[in-house]
Amino acid sequence: MKAIAAVLMLFAAQYAGRPLIDALRDLEQRGLHLIYSSEVIQLDMTVREEPRATEPRAILDELLRQHRLRAIAGPKGTLLIVRDESQPQRRAAEPAAIGMPVAVDQIVVTPSRFSLLSEQPEERQFMSREDVRTLPHFGDDVYRAINRVPGAASNDVSASFNIRGGAQNEVEVLLDGAEVYEPFHVKDLFNAFSMLDSEAIGSADVLTGGFPVEYGGRMSGVIDVTSQTPIDTHTELGISMLNSRLLTSGTFGANRGQWLMSFRPGYLHEVLRSIDSTTALDPVYFDLFGKLQWQFSDSTIVSANLLASRDHIRLDASDVTARARSTDQYGWIHARTAVTPRLFTQNVMSAGTLTHHRNGSFVESQEIGSLEDDRSFHFLTFKNDTSFDLDDRQTLKAGFKASRADADYDVVAHAVDQFTLVHPAPYTIDRNVKLSVSGHDLAAYASDRISILPNVVIEAGVRADRESYAPDGTHVTPRLNVGWAITPSTSIRAAWGRFTQPQRVDELPAGDGVTTFSPAQIARHAVIGVDHRFVNGWSARLEAYDKRVAHPRPRFENLLDTLTLFPEIRADRIEIDPSSAAARGAELLVRRDGNGPWNGWITFVRASARDDIDGRMTPRSWDQRNAVAFSVNYGYADRWNIDVAGTYHSGWPTTSVTGTATPLPGGGYNVHLVHGPLNDERLPAYSRVDLRASRTFRVRRGHLDFFVEMMNVFNRANVSRVEGFDVAVNGGGKVTVMRRTESIVPLIPSFGAAWRF
DSSP states (O other), rough: HHHHHHHHHHHHHHSSSSHHHHHHHHHHHTTOEEOOOTTTSSSTTOOSSOOOOHHHHHHHHEEEHHHEEEEEOOGGGOOEEEEETSSSOOTSSOSSSOOOOOOOOOOOOOEEEESSOOOSSTTEEOOOOOHHHSSOOGGGGGHHHHHHTTTEOOOOOOOOOETTTOOOEEEEEEEEEEEOOOOOOOOOOOOOOSOOOGEEEEEEEESSOHHHHOOOOSEEEEEEEEOOSSSSSSEEEESSSEEEEEEEEEEEEETEEEEEEEEEEEEEEHHHHOOOOOOOOEEEEEEEEEEEEEEETTTEEEEEEEEEEEEEEEEEEBBBBEEEEEEEEEEEEEEEEEEEETTEEEEEEEEEEEEEEOOOEEEEEEEEEEEEEEEEEEEEEEEEEEEESSSEEEEEEEEEEEEEEEEOOOOOOOOEEEESSOSSSSSEEEEEEEEEEEEEEEEEEEEEEEEEETTTTEEEEEEEEEESSSSOEEEEEEEEEEEOOOETTTTEEEEEEEEEEETTOOOGGGTOOOSOOOOOOEEEEEEEEEEEEEEEEEEHHHHHHHHESSSSSOOOEEEOOOHHHHHOOOOTEEEEEEEEEEEEEEEEEEEEEOSEEEEEEEEEEEEEEEETTTEEEEEEOOOOOOEEEEEEEETTSSSSSEEEEEEOOOOEEOOOEEEEEEOOTTSEEEEEEOOTTTEEOOOEEEEEOOOOOOOEOOSSEEEEEEEEEEESTTOOOOOOOOEEEEEOOOOTTOEEEEEEEEEEOEEEEEEEEEEEE
């Protein structure tokens, strides 16, 4: 009888002997809304004993206890699966059965760090994956979600942004360990969208200052992205007003291998027509990301990655004819190995090609122009990062990078302007640049992270960088980070260091006639911040920073109209050559992550970014003195989710224009316009409120996600550009000059849907 009962129990068992991940999926079908990561729920975990409970929530608790896990209440009615801290845990550096060891910092020493998109809860995470999905962000572009980070300044048109007063090209972007140099689509339309699919991202760390020595080459910020690691077969089909998406992933080889592929074709024409019904602008683009990963042993994982994009812009009109094509191709091998439980190393071998072809030609009221611009960039890079745990209190890190790159420039630019505020009229541009540059880039670093007290950790390091084609030699940059956990709820973090940014071989402004490289820019960061967690899910972070820049690189800007297709051949193009620069500010982030339906955050920023030009501290064009951003979210996991987000900031700097009138013999006046000091005035303040409503429906197979969105709900006419000037002369010869501005982004409705199965 006992044997018969045992057989009956075996056939009656629902979960025993099955993978834990399968049991969790079954419980999700029975109504539970679970959030977990592959670092917590690993593929080799199986259900050892059949649960005795009958209710889904009680069954979940029994299943998780078998693996020293537990479920806690999460946002919007979800359950977060985390490790049970009351049970002894395996050391983070110990090799995992599936996946690589990840160093877990008990005390975070890097201030100005914001984590996004991770499925696993983290006390310093700025936005989770669900937060990003529900937040209004134009085109579902992850960069437009990232630019909500405190200290980031951006405009309506571009997906790129300035971090703490730095230029847009001062941000290092890493994807699975490889650097992505220009992660944007339609670069000739001001980097309108990013190349990164948010649904293919496993996590992203945004560092806005004081970052450690393993990061180098850019001096203002870092976006360190890790792609998803599949734990099962998953496919997603999506469509919106701006792009379509196909994402598919899965495992093979008894779960030792994983694959991931994301393909997104994009189309901007319909949105541009909703903004301007007469436009002939028709950009099309696509991006492709793929990863094939194999676990060779319990301690070694190797992945092969591919990232590619292609853009094509056409513009045909009576007064403008434009063509632009760009192709970006990256390929890399990423190997991660736990040599011993204490020694971890990762190596990345990457290669790529970026090409850019432009045509140009414009005819306006008093201008004639043409532009031919062909550029290409090729690189081959090897990078190593190694860490060694001396003991539980001290970790050594070291690494190096060696890169070989070459760039070709073929620029022909011609223009004639009969009316100009900047140069004597008529102003003629006649450039012909043909140049090939090649060289190598070498870097090495070392650091020591040590816990000097149980609640105080110091990380000190030094980095050296050298470029063979640059006019200066080797740059040595020390850095220091300190973390002090005053209480379990309060911590202080501080950083000081020097950061260099050399000019890459592909960064010559050849279109402006420059054919020689500038010395590396050198920035000094000083950052201090305090974090505190209050009761009921409230938390706050306050940071202050001071950034000083020596040897800032000369840059070219358009004095009046900053949004134009052919900036290099416009008559208001000027060179800005400061002797130094400074950016300082304070940022406050207050957020609530409760168990109920209401969650949200708000940021307050007071900052300045200025150049020293001929002894005058001049605001940079992206100087944003005061800024406020917020997000308020209401919803449950199985109902509609409503998110209202808004932003306000001081008006952008602009340059004043005045005029004088000279009487003509036959009557009337000859009017002469002159510009004032650079950026001596400001445009009106900017404010915008966005709304997004989203819901996930359970369908027969998988889930159906749907959203509707409205950008600029109140249709506020924010100033996007200076279009021109209206001049009036009264009877006494007094000249009045009125700035004529344009608002590019009105109220824009959009929608999208995705089927995940």
